Amino acid sequence: MEANSKEEHAIVLDFLPNGYPFDTRPSHLKTPIVQAIGKNRFVLLELVPKKDILLQPNQEVYIGDGKRDHIHHINGRIPESKLTRTARAELEFVIRKIINENQQRFIDFFNKAPPLSTRMHSLELLPGLGKKRMWEILEARQQELFKDFADLKSRIHLAPEPDVLITRRILQELVGEEKHMLFVSRPEHLQRPLQH
Structure with missing residues (x-):
């Protein structure tokens, strides 16, 4: 594993179509959020999907530098403490799946x-x-x-x-x-x- 290598693929842990529930902005200003884990370096990421895209937990998405089908941009890394309950529930299962693959x-x-x-x-x-x-x-x-x-x-x-x-x-x-x-x-x- 290279120290400077970027994640190319991630697995969706949770999809929040209306953004975070604690976001107090009006709903028309909120953006959908995807919490995901990178397949190579196990980095927890916050992603923003493209408009009108619906994602499911355990779905693999491309996040590399090329043309992305599902993800508009990457907000950045997130700490484990910021994961939603759904994301935490999926985390161990997804990690084990990545390991076995x-x-x-x-x-x-x-x-x-x-x-x-x-x-x-x-x-x-x-x-x-x-x-x-x-x-x-x-x-x-x-x-x-x-x-x-x-x-x-x-x-x-x-x-x-x-x-x-x-x-x-x-x-x-x-x-x-x-x-x-x-x-x-x-x-x-x-x-x-x-x-x-």
Whole structure:
């Protein structure tokens, strides 16, 4: 995942045809709002659809630089706290769906995850994965890299499924002030400068 790459596609979490309910402007001044999550960097976005377009939760929309069929423009990133109830209800399901559709990308994480320091490994940042399971994964991947989630599950006994582990980590990164971001792109104003 490139640090500067932009999202090309997003999945709709919620569509508000009359804008936010707490918006006190007259209804003719309100714009429809789409809350969505980027498929590549898991960025929460606020989008404005084109006129007379109706969108459904779980619908994929193109948000890249080319011609967009459904989206007029991108308002920007939004914090997890600004998501509607519907968007929050859809969030975990949509993240898990993205993970399962892109298994190779996430199995590569298990195959290539590096240590963060002499005392901590990036695999340990997955909720529910302790030192014992981390060492099992490291030893198993040294013998042969994992092919997919089924291969990982057959060789390593994980209490939660691999996609559930990754989903939980992504949710933590979206909600909290995590020091290490494994899957979610950190907002530009929070980027730490490279130390030389």
